[in-house]
Amino acid sequence: MSERSGTCADDPFRGRHPTSHERMTGLPWDASYHHSSPAPWDIGHPQPAIVRLASAGGFAGAVLDAGCGTGENALLVAALGLSVLGVDVAETALEIARKKALDRGVEVEFAAADAFHLERLGRRFETVLDCGLFHTFNGDEQPGYVASLASVTEHDGTLYVLCFSDHGPDTGPHPIRQDELRAAFNPSTGWNVAAIVPDRIQTRFHDDNGAPAWLATIKRI
Numbered sequence: 001m002s003e004r005s006g007t008c009a010d011d012p013f014r015g016r017h018p019t020s021h022e023r024m025t026g027l028p029w030d031a032s033y034h035h036s037s038p039a040p041w042d043i044g045h046p047q048p049a050i051v052r053l054a055s056a057g058g059f060a061g062a063v064l065d066a067g068c069g070t071g072e073n074a075l076l077v078a079a080l081g082l083s084v085l086g087v088d089v090a091e092t093a094l095e096i097a098r099k100k101a102l103d104r105g106v107e108v109e110f111a112a113a114d115a116f117h118l119e120r121l122g123r124r125f126e127t128v129l130d131c132g133l134f135h136t137f138n139g140d141e142q143p144g145y146v147a148s149l150a151s152v153t154e155h156d157g158t159l160y161v162l163c164f165s166d167h168g169p170d171t172g173p174h175p176i177r178q179d180e181l182r183a184a185f186n187p188s189t190g191w192n193v194a195a196i197v198p199d200r201i202q203t204r205f206h207d208d209n210g211a212p213a214w215l216a217t218i219k220r221i
């Protein structure tokens with residue numbers, strides 16, 4: 001035990017409660033980034049849906065990328081000149097993301113933070129991106145995550161959630177129903193769903209067309 005923190009120095013979860021995904025796999029998220037080949041979702045470029053959003057002017061003000069992984073989406077948005085913070089629990093992913101930022105000369109911040117406690121950042125954001133994080137949480141975890149997102153999103157700010165959908169063949173591993181999104185994000189939790197449209201998520205295990213997804217645009221009340 002570290003005397004200062006009271007947590008085990010070799011605790012792979014660094015004192016936080018393992019997520020349902022980590023309990024299921026028996027491994028911390030960081031382990032996904034230890035292999036010589038990239039993680040299945042780590043496609044080496046931004047998701048096309050996020051590229052389209054960025055081109056359409058969907059990002060404004062201070063931007064948070066929750067569960068940023070190796071940072072491709074955060075780097076895309078930061079390259080537009082916006083202030084971007086990418087957070088993740090996987091330190092290895094953050095190291096890779098910081099190296100990409102340095103190599104590409106893009107100014108962007110990457111920090112370790114638990115998406116269930118974003119209020120600990122002590123910051124607020126006009127635009128928040130969740131690309132592939134929401135769909136890793138089970139129904140018990142969703143309310144805490146939604147409240148955490150609400151705690152850092154400015155009034156009238158915009159949250160984008162790109163998640164696997166249950167719509168169509170060859171779905172991703174954690175398909176989300178549209179009504180699940182609407183049940184999680186509603187006025188009683190501080191949100192109004194502005195739109196949920198079918199889109200795609202590219203992965204390393206689907207063809208170029210990717211997997212069926214929802215792109216949800218959700219406004220903070």
Ligand SMILES: C[S@@+](CC[C@H](N)C(=O)[O-])C[C@H]1O[C@@H](n2cnc3c(N)ncnc32)[C@H](O)[C@@H]1O
Pocket residue numbers: 019029030041042043047066067068069070071073087088089090093113114115116130131132133136
């Ligand atoms: C499916 S990956 C998507 C990564 C990235 N957004 C992308 O599109 O490549 C999910 C990411 O969320 C991170 N993550 C999972 N649980 C988290 C939590 N509680 N807090 C912060 N990040 C988390 C994982 O480490 C992983 O990098």
